[in-house]
Amino acid sequence: MNLLELQRRMAEDVRRPLTDDFDMQQSTEDGTPLSDLAGSYIKPNDRLSSFERLEIYNRQYWFRVIGAVSEDYPALNALLGEKRFDALVLAYLRENPSVSWTLRDLGKKLPAWLSEHPTFAGRRHQLAADVAALEWAYVDAFDGLKLPPLNAEDLQGLGPDTRLALQPHLQLLQLRYPVDELVLAVRRDAPETEIVSNASMQRKQVERISLPTMKREAVYLAVHRYDDIVYYRRIDREAFTMLTSLRDGGTLAEALGTAFHRSRLSAEKQAEKIQSTFAHAAELGWFCRADKH
């Protein structure tokens, strides 16, 4: 077995899902005993069989990746409860193994994946999907790039054909529930985490947190970073549409047209909203040059 063959063999074995009791499976899907596979490349010693030695790595792998995703989604964990959340994360990770050198990206696809797998959250599916979207927006806002913002002089020179970029750390969300309240309640008690050790021999327990009641309500949210702190800022539908259009590469004229399409607001009210949105966005440094994005 050459180096590449051994690494492919071991990687497949290390990433093989654990049993419900978090032990290594006894055989592969085609019925090959894992003890045979482990014995083909791992030596036993006087205390541990080849199977048991491989199992240490198999368990460490799953505890580590489950732990990494769980740290990014504490509110989803609190909402679903540990059993459902673990099942969801395991299923997600089976379909989405890490393809990055950093654990930071491991949970990136979970919001989209959850939207396509409604059974994991049952009747709370839409609420759970909103929570997941907001929790990942937090990750992107926390360490997303901050470009030099446009200054007052830059903003005075804007015309209908201008295209503006938005700060990469700014995340725009259209939600069906006011989950910012729920996520804030959970995050208030969650410690900041980082990558430190590779040794993970047990699942970390999450304390039960009392969650606010959620009633369906359309919420538009800007998740952004200011002075290195992440904020959730509620914005109105028009501001959300305007900013989203700009982010998608639209001109100012197109962004305003989209935002007020079929609007019943008077021209005066529309002008007020535009002015207010731009004033706030500029004050928070959200606009930057499209060519530097």
Next chain:
Amino acid sequence: MPANRFNNFTDYGVGIGLRVPHYEHIFSKKPVVDWFEIISENYMIDDGRPLRLLDQILDQYRVVQHGVSMYFGSAQELNPDHLRRIKELTRRTKTPWLSDHLCWGSVDGRYTHDLLPLPYTFEAVRTTAERIRQVQDTLEIPVAVENVSSYAEYHESEMTEWEFLNEVIHAADCGILLDVNNIYVSSQNHSFDPAVYVDAVPAERVAQIHIAGHSKFEKYILDTHDHPVLDPVWALYARAIDRIGPTATLLEWDDNIPSFDEVHNEALKANKYLKAAADKIAAAANQPEEVLA
């Protein structure tokens, strides 16, 4: 020991890992610490608070980078995005040397996020040395490779771990981050004499030493970094320092992290051994030279 580019850090003294729970203490009390080791991956991000806090630390302390996901021993090519990001960080930190592990952890673009042991084969020596040289050439700073704790041995191995380490560092022309806790853990898991390992390490290549705590299970020992350093590891450290001379030393404490003072005081116990080694060198230097006939 004459200084060279790998062991030119004899005045670094005793450092500790920079960890989030200690930030508040460090910034408010400004403790005297010889140096901090950072986990590179925690700062290989686009922007945000971790980088701002790192900059504050860099203003006041010496910082050395230690990585966990370079995977020198993976059979396939290094990840160019990882290399680019780590180079950016070395420019920021001006780390005098950079360390990562003598292990593998990824194959076919999938990552295990573990420090998996290599088979001690000549093929693995060639592959690993080539990757280390590539990193060293790209980063243009000395690279030190760290021996890992392991729980498995392979049928394919053609030499001992310390013979493998020697082969790799000479083929790669790199330094060593000697983790004496890892040597102890592996010695117990694989039934070899840890003193033989320490005595086989080329002293002139050792850039840094790691000390840490571990956990004992019924049939094996796990490298958990969640305890004070145990006596057998201190004994091994004393032996290493006696052979190698004063060397930059770092305590790793990554889980169940106690107060800053508790971690720092544990690390400072190393000074007793460093002083003894320095005294020994001074005494040798004061011996009258033999008069040659």
